Structures are given as structure tokens and as C-alpha cells.
Amino acid sequence: MITSENGVFHLKTKNYSYLFRVNEWGVLEHLHYGAPVLSEDAGALACKPGLGWGTAIQLAEGEPKSCLNALALEWSGSGRGDFRETPMELRDAATDFRFESSRIVTGVVPMQSALPQARDAAHTLEVVMAQKEAKLHLFYTAFDTVVTRRAVLENCGEEPLEFSKLMSFCIDLPGCFEMTTFHGTWNAEMRLHRQAVTGGAVVNETTMGCSSNAHQPGFLLSEPGASENCGVVYGFNLVYSANHYASAQKSHQGLTRVMQGINPANFRKTLAPGEVFETPEAVLCWSDEGFGGVSRRLHDFVNRHIVPKAWQFRSRPVLYNDWEGCLFDFNQARLLDLAKRAKKLGCELFVLDDGWFGARNHDKAGLGDYNVNKKKLPNGMSGLADKINELGMTFGLWFEPEAVNPDSDLYRAHPDWALTDQFDPLYCRNELLLDLTKPEVRDYIVQSVTGVLDGAKISYVKWDMNRPSVAVGVKAHEYILGLYDVLRRIFEPRPEILLEGCASGGNRFDLGMLCFAPQIWCSDDTDPIERLTIQENLSYLYPQSTFGAHVSAAPHSMTLRNTPLTTRGNVSFFGCLGYELDLKHLLPVEETEIKAQIAFYKQYREVFQFGSFNRLSDGEKTLWQVSGDHLHIAGLYHKLVHAAPGYERLRLTGLKKDRRYHVTTRQQSIRVGPFGALIKHVSPVNLNPNGMVLRTADRHMTMPDGQENFTASGSALHTGVMLMPLFGGTGYNADQRTQGDFGSNIYVIKEEPLHEGN
Ligand code: DGJ
Numbered sequence: 001m002i003t004s005e006n007g008v009f010h011l012k013t014k015n016y017s018y019l020f021r022v023n024e025w026g027v028l029e030h031l032h033y034g035a036p037v038l039s040e041d042a043g044a045l046a047c048k049p050g051l052g053w054g055t056a057i058q059l060a061e062g063e064p065k066s067c068l069n070a071l072a073l074e075w076s077g078s079g080r081g082d083f084r085e086t087p088m089e090l091r092d093a094a095t096d097f098r099f100e101s102s103r104i105v106t107g108v109v110p111m112q113s114a115l116p117q118a119r120d121a122a123h124t125l126e127v128v129m130a131q132k133e134a135k136l137h138l139f140y141t142a143f144d145t146v147v148t149r150r151a152v153l154e155n156c157g158e159e160p161l162e163f164s165k166l167m168s169f170c171i172d173l174p175g176c177f178e179m180t181t182f183h184g185t186w187n188a189e190m191r192l193h194r195q196a197v198t199g200g201a202v203v204n205e206t207t208m209g210c211s212s213n214a215h216q217p218g219f220l221l222s223e224p225g226a227s228e229n230c231g232v233v234y235g236f237n238l239v240y241s242a243n244h245y246a247s248a249q250k251s252h253q254g255l256t257r258v259m260q261g262i263n264p265a266n267f268r269k270t271l272a273p274g275e276v277f278e279t280p281e282a283v284l285c286w287s288d289e290g291f292g293g294v295s296r297r298l299h300d301f302v303n304r305h306i307v308p309k310a311w312q313f314r315s316r317p318v319l320y321n322d323w324e325g326c327l328f329d330f331n332q333a334r335l336l337d338l339a340k341r342a343k344k345l346g347c348e349l350f351v352l353d354d355g356w357f358g359a360r361n362h363d364k365a366g367l368g369d370y371n372v373n374k375k376k377l378p379n380g381m382s383g384l385a386d387k388i389n390e391l392g393m394t395f396g397l398w399f400e401p402e403a404v405n406p407d408s409d410l411y412r413a414h415p416d417w418a419l420t421d422q423f424d425p426l427y428c429r430n431e432l433l434l435d436l437t438k439p440e441v442r443d444y445i446v447q448s449v450t451g452v453l454d455g456a457k458i459s460y461v462k463w464d465m466n467r468p469s470v471a472v473g474v475k476a477h478e479y480i481l482g483l484y485d486v487l488r489r490i491f492e493p494r495p496e497i498l499l500e501g502c503a504s505g506g507n508r509f510d511l512g513m514l515c516f517a518p519q520i521w522c523s524d525d526t527d528p529i530e531r532l533t534i535q536e537n538l539s540y541l542y543p544q545s546t547f548g549a550h551v552s553a554a555p556h557s558m559t560l561r562n563t564p565l566t567t568r569g570n571v572s573f574f575g576c577l578g579y580e581l582d583l584k585h586l587l588p589v590e591e592t593e594i595k596a597q598i599a600f601y602k603q604y605r606e607v608f609q610f611g612s613f614n615r616l617s618d619g620e621k622t623l624w625q626v627s628g629d630h631l632h633i634a635g636l637y638h639k640l641v642h643a644a645p646g647y648e649r650l651r652l653t654g655l656k657k658d659r660r661y662h663v664t665t666r667q668q669s670i671r672v673g674p675f676g677a678l679i680k681h682v683s684p685v686n687l688n689p690n691g692m693v694l695r696t697a698d699r700h701m702t703m704p705d706g707q708e709n710f711t712a713s714g715s716a717l718h719t720g721v722m723l724m725p726l727f728g729g730t731g732y733n734a735d736q737r738t739q740g741d742f743g744s745n746i747y748v749i750k751e752e753p754l755h756e757g758n
Contacts, residue, residue, distance in 0.1 A: 002104050002123045002142055008042045009102070009125060011142040015297065016286050018140070018147050019045065020074045025059050025066050026098030028074035028127065028138075030172050033147070034232065034286050047072050047174075053253070057081030072172035072255050075129065075138060075151075085201055085249055087151075087167035087259045090134070097129035097136045108141055114484040116239055116515035117281045118148055118305040133157030138169075143305055145297035146285040148239075151261075152278050155271035162270045167245075167261035168238065168282035176224060177234075177256050179204075179248050180291075182216035182537055187525040187558050189213040189506040190537035197221070197256055201249035207265050209242055209433075209469020209476045210503055211510035213523075217244040218510075218541035220294065221258065228292045228615055229653070235287075235294040236260055237541060239306070240280035241512035242480035243473075266473030283511065291540065296612050299543035303610065306511055307546070310495035311518035315605055316545065316576040317394065317498070318346065318598055319460070323353035324526075324552050325582035328361050331376045336387055341583040343391045345591065346598030349460055350388045351396040351578075356381070358408060364430045367403050368410030370448040382456035389457055396460025396498070397452065401445045402483065403431040403466060410444075417441050419479070421470055428467035429504075436482030437475065446489045453494065463487075463517065465503040480512070487516040500548055509538065514546060519576050521548040526580065527556035528563050528571035529742055532622045532637055535574060536615060544626070545609040549575030551594070553582070565590055566668045567744040569597035570635050573608050574624055577601050587699045589671060600666055604748070607631055614653050627654050630751040632661075637744040638726075645726040650747060655714030659751055663712060663721070666746040668705040670738050673698030682732075706736045711752065 003010045008031075011018040019031040021042055031045040049071070052064030058081065059066035068082035078086040079094030088095055102125065109124050111117050121141045129136040137152040149169035155161040177197045181204045182190045190213075195202060204219050206212040218237035226233050236258065238244050243263035250256045260282050271277055283301065287293030303313060320342035322330060339350045357373055360366030372381050379387075385395040404411050404418060406425075411418065411432075417440075418425065418432040425432055434441045453461070471479050491499055501508060501517035505524040513520060523534050526549075535547055549572040555562045572578070579594065586594070601608065611626030611633070622637040634652060655661060672679065676689040687694050706724045727738040737745065 002125045002140070003039060004102055004104060004125070005039060008039050009127070009140075010039045011125065011140055011147055012036060013142060013144050015145050016147070018142070021046070022099040023065070027059070027068065027071070028099065028129070030072040030074045033171070033173065033234075033284065035288060047253075047255075069251075070253050072174060073170070075136070075170050084251055084257045085247055085259065086165070087170035087261070088136075088153075089163060089165035089264065091162045095131065097131045097134075100128045100130040100135070102127045109139055111278055112276065113278045114481040114488065115278060115280050116484055116512055118143065118239065118283070118301070119309070120305055121148075130156075133159065134161055143301055146283050146301045148281045148283050150279050150281045152276055153271065154276045155273055158273055160270045160272055162268065163277070164268045165264035166277065166279055167259040168279040169261070169284070170257065170259040171284070172251075172255040172257050173221070173234070174255055175232075176250060176254070177221040177248065178224060180220040180222065180540070182218070182540070184213045186213060186504050186507070187523060188530070189509070189523045189525075190216060190534045192537050192540075196224075197248045197250050199250055199252070201247040203245070203247045205243070205245040205263050205265070207243050207263060207472065207476075208507075209471050209479065210465070210508045211241050211244060211512070212468075213505065213507045213509075216509065216541070217246070217260075219246060220291065220540060221248060221256070222291065227290050229290040231290050232286070232288050233291050233294040234258075235283070235285040235298050235541065237283045237298070237511055238280050239283065239511040239515065240480070241483070241508055241510050242476045262477055267477070269474050280512070292614055295540050295615075298541055299613060302511070302514060302543050303545060306514045307518040308491075308495060308516065311498065313610055316519060316609060317348035317460075318601060319349040319351050319396065319576075319578040320347040320583070321351040321353055321462075321550065321578055321580045323398075324557065324580040326355075328355035330355065332378060332384055335384065338583055339388050339391055339393060341586075342579065343393055345579070345583070345594045346602065347393060347579060349394045349396055351398065351460060351462060352384070353398040353462065354400070354464075356397070365405050365407040367400055367405040367431055368408040368434070370399070370401075370452055372452075380456070381452060381458075385456040385458060394459040395457060396462065397458050398462045398464060399449055400464040400466060401449055401486070402433055402436060404434055405431050417444075419469065419471055426470055431467055433467065433469055433471075433479075435479075436486065437478040438482075442482055442486050445486050449490050453490070453497065459496065460498045460500065462500045462502050462521070465508060467504075484512070484516075491516055502548070506534070506538075509542070514542070519546050519548050522575070525558045526550050526552040526568075527559045527561050528568045529561060529639060530559065531571050535571065536617065536622065536624070539613050539615060543610070544575050544613055547575030548578065550578040550580040551597070552580045561742075563742040564739070564744075565593050567637065567742050569593070570744045570746050571637065573597075573601055573746065574613075574626065574635060576609065577605075589669070589699060589702050592702075593669065596667070600746075604631070604633055607633055612654070616651065616653060623651075625652055625654070632749040634747040634749065635744065636747065638739070638742065640741050641726065641739070641743070644728055648723045648726065649720035650717070650723050651720035652717045652749065655717050655749070656751070657713065657715040657718065659714050659754075660711050661714060661717060662750045662752055663708055663710055663717070664748050665706070665708045666748065667707050668745065669702035670705050671698055672701055672703065674740060703732070704734050705738055706734055708747065717749065
């Protein structure tokens, strides 16, 4: 609900109130974003500057309440006495927009540009601010768990209007905060950093042309002392995939100014008379239930209002992707062999990754030429897709449509289509980006991709993009508008195709892409121990239904770490499960384990993908819990083990304290090979740990690992129930967890039905 009474605007749902007002100078004063309150609380919540602070500029002399620098504002300008960071810079001049009008409309106000936006809201408030030659339209949309904001600048004058900065929103939150941001690089995405916000602005920004793995656009502001489940935390994000900027700065008066939008670096744009410029939609979320509370509200928002409607709460298939198994080395026979194996294991979707077109036999050639390589696929794409379909699997395909190799027919025909600047071309992974600001380039991409999609039965697309951009400022923005146009033209008429976003892994994990792609490849690093960090930190901002999470070979190609197959599965379960390794080389025991993993995941995938997510990790171990109505699943992961380990408890959350729950462990088995020389102590004959007998046994034989099977009340599970012991070096039996380094377990916790008399 949104109300506007006596100059007080109130966005209100059962989860929050967002309150601001127009003061007597036409300035928008921020009053409150937090727990639901009454509109009548406006006066109590407003800043009270009293006699003001010395040397402060006042809009009206002798009126401390008109001192912009001391007020909590919803927007600000420059050169008019507010010396905190400004959300807009216009024509190297002062800016001073004042309230003109407002209206409340049903639903969302559609973007006029190609920018994507959240859908299906009840109401939007538009506040129009004006200064002589320009208008600023501030849009506020009230979703159940978040507020979204965006700003639109309109040139109402007779002259061109130049600007170099226009944020999507600006807000002054009373209080002190710590800012949590996520930084990284290829293969090491989403490293969490937390720092205090003080008088100097803390900035989170990228100029890479993509939202980037270097600086994820989503961030959090928490009150000092906030924890996973307690305390006030705000979450912010941008429905945008190019250069972003955000800052937080605390003022002397104890107000924290926060803003986010398109990065102003090199940004300079001129609006013709009558022209408008739209900023991307920003998402603001509040919770007083700590980081977990804000994450769950953001998850709900993404699942309901961001991902395409056709995929809203729709199960994602278990996929097999040939990339890590084959790289560029495949033909139809090899693919079909893999597909048969994948089908036997339980996979539902077979994805052919890079290398199927043009001269793309390595990453130096062919990008841009989407004609099927007939040497590899003699029956064409439809021939392959039909055969995969006949096996009972759907078929998906990889593209990197935004890029071109100089060694390609496309580049030879249209060298001017590459995105360049006045300097020598700069390559990355031997490729250039195509200039998506050009309509003919966008048409080419739409035609070549849809030509392939409509020529074969394709139900999934992986949309890759493997390099930072050389486009700066406005060009980077126009490029991303071009991409959104292309995605809309290809996928809106084909809503049944499941699109997975990918940019060398997580280089474009953002809300803009999620408006088109319900899931995104988190990282090329599929080492499960690395994924514990990447997926856990992504979960601060995004739901597990959006994580592409695959089981790959061990030792891992990025870390050389050897991890148990069970743990690789147990980590990938908390996302959209896939397999990405050469199935031909699986041992019989590994085939058995993968079959069991897929069957288990299918049984519980709703709760894995869409259940509410809880981070329960501590310094020693990672613990994740997903919860549905009467079913909870927990994943418990160890890193390096210690000798003679002590007791370990399983401590869950969100259960009904007075109900009983049945707890079981997903049955896991133990390989005999890793016991090496120890085997001779239990076997009647003295076996060589590297000998044939033990190697053969290791291929075919496993021993059952300990499996919990007990009932306990929700209250006991909250307190922490005792788990069976970890291997302590004193022997093996099936009542302990015999796991070694990087071991893990999955616990299924089912609420027991109420019996009569209960
Ligand atoms: C980078 C992606 O992240 C990988 O998964 C794979 O698709 C390769 N590109 C293919 O070139």
C-alpha cells in the first residue's frame, strides 16, 4: 500500500514502512525505512536540527530546519549547502530540484528504455521534482519485501542538457553502519569484506563493462553488532549488468548517506529538449532479523519479481554439461556416448558447450560464426538434438554471441562491428566484443542465435561472455541496453527456453541478467570447498534457485584439491544441480554414487531450489539449512579434520519447538582405496596398498558410512542434538562418520504428523 497525506508519503507492507515527506521548502526529507509505523509518526521520526550547527548554509536564513546538510534527505543536489556526496551532477552547475507533484499508480511504471525491471507490484509512487529547465521523476515501487527506486531526468528546456552523474536513488539513514561488499576475480568470486562506514565515503564500483566478479553490485549495511539472525541490516542491489557505483558516507550528525546507480566514471550525456534518461532500478531491503532476515527477503523478491514468469518457482532440470569433460574435443559419437551415460545416471538435460560451430576447435577462432561444424556433427544440430531427445533428455546449447574472434568469417566480413576505441584493439581470451550499440550487430546476433534455436529442439541456452569491455562511460551503458534488447528479442518469444547466464563464471551475476536468465553459472571454480565460499556469499543477495552448481572431477582443475564425490554432490545440491566431468572415466562406485545423488536431489529439489535458506556456519564448519513447510534439509561440511575429534552437535533453526522431527542422514558410502596401508590391519592377507587387488576393490566396493536415524523435538534440534562421532583413528564401524578431509553430510529433517491426542 502507498499513501500520500499532508505531504507525507508512506510505502507500507506487513514487512516494512518507508516514510518521507515534503518540507516547507519543497525538499524531500527521509523519515524512516524499517519496521512498520504509522504515517502520524512522521513528526516524531523527522530530524530535529534545533538551532543548527555553526557555519551551516540554510535555504532560508534563520531557519535551521532548512539546512540541507543537516537533514536526512531522499535526494540532493550540489552547491546549495549539502556538502555530502551528491547523487547528480548537471552541466557543471549547481542543482536544486524542489517538489512539484506526485501521483500513485497501480502496478509498476514500465521503463521506456530497454532496461529490465522487477514485475508484478501493487503500487508505484512517482514524485516529480523540478528546477528551471529540467524535471526529475523519482519512482518508488512497493514490493512485499523490498522497495525499488529509480530516477528519470527530463530535459524540459529549449537547450541541450548535459549531465555526468545520475544515481538511481539516494537516502540518508540515521545511524552507524558497517558495509559488507563482495569482491574477487575469475575463479575466486564473492569474497566477503566488511568495513565501518565513516566520514570518508566507502565506495563499491566497477568500470569493467559488466557488473563484474571484481565488485558485485549487491551490498549490505548492518548496524554494529548485527548477526546472522538479529539486528538491523539493509540490503541494496541494482537491476543492471554494466558499470555500477555505490557509496555510503556517515555525516557528522550521524546520518549515513547511501546511493547507487550507473558509475559516473567517464559518464557524460547530453539530453536534447524533451528527451529523458532513465536510471536502472535499485532495490532496497530492510530487516531487523539480521543478515539472514535480509537475505531471505531478497530471495523472495528475486524468486517472485525478477526471474522470468515462465520460470517462477519452476523446477530446474538436472543437467550434464560436456565442457570440463571434453573442452573442444568431441564429435557426435562421443556426445551421444556421454548422453547415454548421463541419462543412465538420471540427468534430464544434456548441454553442449563451446566448440560446436565454425572453426571453433580452440579458443582462438570461430567465435561469431554460428554455423554448425559438420565434421563434428554430421547430422547438424537437429540431428544431435533429436537423438538426445530420443534418449529421453532435453537438449541445451552454449553461445557466446557478444564476442568475436578476429579469426572468424564474421570479423573478416565486418571488422567494423567490433567494439574498439581510438587505440589498438585490446584482446582478452583472443576475442573482441561486438558493438551492441549498433542495430545491425544486434540484428545479426538475434538472427544467428534464433536461426539455431528454431532449427533444432533446444530447451536451454547457456549465454556466455568472456571478457571485460573497452567501452567506457555512456558507451558501456548503451552496450548493455543493446544486450537487453537482444535478450528480449530472442527469449521473450521463447519463454520455455531455460536461459543460464554465464560470464567466465560469475562475472555478470546480477539482477539485470536474472530478469532474463533464471539461473547463472556462479563460477568456473567447481571445487566444492571453494564453492562453499562462493555459494554461501552469493546467498546474501540471491536465492539458491539462481545458482548453476556442478559436480566436476577431482583432483580439481583449478585447485588440484582432491575432494570426496559425496561432498561435491552435497555442495551442488544447494543450487541447480549439474554434472560436468568425463563420464566415461567414472568408476563403478562413482556411477553408483552419482545415481544416488541425482535420485536424492530429485526427491527434494523443490526445497533445495526454493526452500528458505539459512546460513548456520561457524569458523570451523559450514552448515546450510533449507526449509519448506514441513521439511528441512541441512548440509554440514568440514574442511581439514583434526585427530581425535570431539563431540559435534547439529543445531538447526526455524523448526516448530513443540513438534517432533525425524532426522536421517543421506546414506553415503566410503571408498576403500583412501584407507591405503590401513587395510592390511583388518584384512586376513597382507595387501599392497598400491596393488591390483586393492585398486580393483576400490573400483567396485564401498562400505556404508554412519547414518543417523532418530526423532527429536524442534526444541532439541534448536538446542543442538549430538551427532555420531567422527573417525577417531580407533577403527571403523557403521555408527561413526568415517570421512577424512573435506567430508560432509546431508541431513533430512521431516516434521512428524500430529497423531490424535497430540
Ligand atoms: C567460460 C565458461 O565459464 C565455461 O563454463 C565454458 O562455457 C567456457 N567459457 C567455454 O569457452
